[in-house]
Amino acid sequence: MSRGHLSLWQVFRIPLAVAALSLFGLVVALLGDGAWDWIGAAALGASVAAAVWALVARRR
Amino acid sequence: MKASTLRAWSWAHKWSSLVSTLFLLMLCVTGLPLVFTHEIEEAAMHQAWTPAHPNGPKLDLDQVLAAALARKPGEVPAFMSFDEDRPVVNVTSVVPGKSGYSFQPIDQTSGDPAPSVAGHPVMEFLLQLHTDMFLGLPGMLFLGAMGLLLVVALVSGVVLYAPFMRRLPFGTVRAHKAARTRWLDYHNLLGAVTLAWVLVVGVTGVVNTLATPIIAYWKDTALKKLTTAYDAPAPIAARSSLNAAVERAKLALPGKQLQFVAFPGSTYSTQHHYAVFFHGDTPLTAHLTTPALIDARTGQLAAVAPTPWYVAALSLSQPLHFGDYGGLPLKILWALLDLATIVILGSGLYLWLVKRGTLK
Numbered sequence: 001m002s003r004g005h006l007s008l009w010q011v012f013r014i015p016l017a018v019a020a021l022s023l024f025g026l027v028v029a030l031l032g033d034g035a036w037d038w039i040g041a042a043a044l045g046a047s048v049a050a051a052v053w054a055l056v057a058r059r060r
Numbered sequence: 061m062k063a064s065t066l067r068a069w070s071w072a073h074k075w076s077s078l079v080s081t082l083f084l085l086m087l088c089v090t091g092l093p094l095v096f097t098h099e100i101e102e103a104a105m106h107q108a109w110t111p112a113h114p115n116g117p118k119l120d121l122d123q124v125l126a127a128a129l130a131r132k133p134g135e136v137p138a139f140m141s142f143d144e145d146r147p148v149v150n151v152t153s154v155v156p157g158k159s160g161y162s163f164q165p166i167d168q169t170s171g172d173p174a175p176s177v178a179g180h181p182v183m184e185f186l187l188q189l190h191t192d193m194f195l196g197l198p199g200m201l202f203l204g205a206m207g208l209l210l211v212v213a214l215v216s217g218v219v220l221y222a223p224f225m226r227r228l229p230f231g232t233v234r235a236h237k238a239a240r241t242r243w244l245d246y247h248n249l250l251g252a253v254t255l256a257w258v259l260v261v262g263v264t265g266v267v268n269t270l271a272t273p274i275i276a277y278w279k280d281t282a283l284k285k286l287t288t289a290y291d292a293p294a295p296i297a298a299r300s301s302l303n304a305a306v307e308r309a310k311l312a313l314p315g316k317q318l319q320f321v322a323f324p325g326s327t328y329s330t331q332h333h334y335a336v337f338f339h340g341d342t343p344l345t346a347h348l349t350t351p352a353l354i355d356a357r358t359g360q361l362a363a364v365a366p367t368p369w370y371v372a373a374l375s376l377s378q379p380l381h382f383g384d385y386g387g388l389p390l391k392i393l394w395a396l397l398d399l400a401t402i403v404i405l406g407s408g409l410y411l412w413l414v415k416r417g418t419l420k
Contacts, residue, residue: 005226012222014230019256026260029386030379033343041389047253048396054231054249 014050021046061223073216078412080209081405087203087265088402090190094183095383095394101180111147112170119168120303121321124149127171128164135162136296139328141320148174197272204269210262217251224248240414247407250400257397264377274374275327283330286353286362293331294324300359302334309336309352312364317341319349324356332356347385348375 021043029040093100119127125137128151135153138161142149147168154161165174192199225248233245306321316338322328329335333353339346353362367375379385383394413419 006229008222011225011230015221015252015255018253022256023260026257026380029390030347030376031344036343037386038389040386041393044257044390044393047257048393048400050231050253051250051400054253055233058229058231059233059235 018047018050066220066223069216069219073213073220074412076209076212076216077405077408080206080213081409083203083206084210085402085405086193087190087206088398088405090186092395092398094186094190095391095398097183097187098384099388099391101178101183104180105175105177107175109146109175111167111174112172114169116169118147119171121149121306122301122303123171124166124168125151125302128166129153131164131173132162136325137323138326139320139322140302142318143177146174200269200272204266207262207266207269211259211266214255214259214262218255221248221252240411243407243410247404247411250404250407254397254400254404258401261381261383261397264381267374267377268381271374274370278368278371279330282365282368283353287330287332290332290357294333294356299324299356304359305334305354305356306336308354308359308361309334309338312352312361313338313350315341316350317346322351329353333362343385347379348372 025040025043025045027040028036028043032040121140125140129135129137132153135155137151138154139152140149141152143165148165149168151164151166152161153164163176163179165176166172167174188194192203195202224244228245230252231249233249234241302321306318310318317340319337319339322335322337324333325331328337328351330353332355334356335351335353337349337351339349348367350364350367352364354360355362383390410419
């Protein structure tokens with residue numbers, strides 16, 4: 001693991017991507033039906049997936 | 061960031077969280093089963109039922125209303141709504157001047173009572189606790205204030221995230237360090253990934269707590285001019301046909317789906333009108349309601365009230381808060397994210413207790 005300072009971009013890029021995907025999912029599931037509900041759920045699911053991934057892969 | 065700035069954000073995070081945590085925990089715990097209200101009520105209340113005359117003619121709405129009110133002497137109608145998958149009309153009536161209401165599903169082919177498929181007492185209790193803690197409007201507004209504190213906690217949490225995470229790659233959990241370090245990592249990880257969802261559910265929850273003032277403002281402004289012609293409420297005996305009113309309203313809003321009727325004097329209407337509410341049939345417009353107001357004395361169309369932006373915002377805040385608009389997958393995510401929020405609230409409280417030395 002790097003000991004150096006991370007930049008603000010490095011700190012926030014994954015949370016930002018997860019937040020953007022979540023918002024996208026919340027909105028498209030509202031605007032569309034059928035397949036959009038699944039796409040919306042998958043996008044919002046990125047938040048849960050990121051947490052599970054970190055709990056497994058970033059445990060030290 | 062300067063040390064003094066950091067301290068200020070830290071102060072904001074600590075106090076906005078401490079004041080609201082217990083209430084937010086209550087909201088998360090009661091909200092978890094409420095996400096699945098429909099499924100729970102279907103499982104707990106479902107019973108085989110067929111209408112008395114499945115292929116027979118249906119009673120008109122005046123006959124249904126008369127049948128319902130005959131079973132509740134002294135009550136006046138407040139709302140009428142319509143089941144989508146069975147010929148059942150639901151009549152809500154109240155004793156004038158009293159709180160509480162009667163809810164009667166009526167078989168539209170016979171006028172007899174039909175079994176309830178919603179409103180399980182346990183779910184109603186949880187909903188009331190979640191909405192206003194049985195304290196009415198003050199309780200609702202108080203929970204809205206707690207929601208605003210949640211927003212402060214989220215924003216300050218994001219600001220504080222940076223200095224904590226400058227040396228740690230995203231999601232690092234130092235599982236073998238002291239409990240305090242480990243729970244700080246869980247708190248930061250879960251906070252970072254749930255941020256957008258918690259923000260949306262929090263802000264839409266706050267908007268929902270404003271439902272009463274929003275509707276009251278609507279009635280006092282946009283709907284006010286419709287009521288100036290009369291100086292006394294339309295008496296029950298002088299009301300024109302409900303069925304004709306609904307048919308007239310359908311003509312005014314062709315292609316829309318009938319949702320419910322608010323009777324004169326009820327929350328969603330004036331003292332003088334049947335407010336016949338419709339919704340659209342696209343996924344978005346299904347959440348947006350438009351009322352046609354029918355003069356209860358004459359049966360004439362008084363107005364099709366365009367929905368002002370603040371009522372539209374309230375309408376859209378409901379699905380985005382409840383998570384009931386995208387099928388079961390979305391509800392399951394709502395539950396998982398709700399559980400994550402409980403962990404964030406709990407770990408935040410724990411970290412505060414450890415820091416001030418109450419816990420070792």
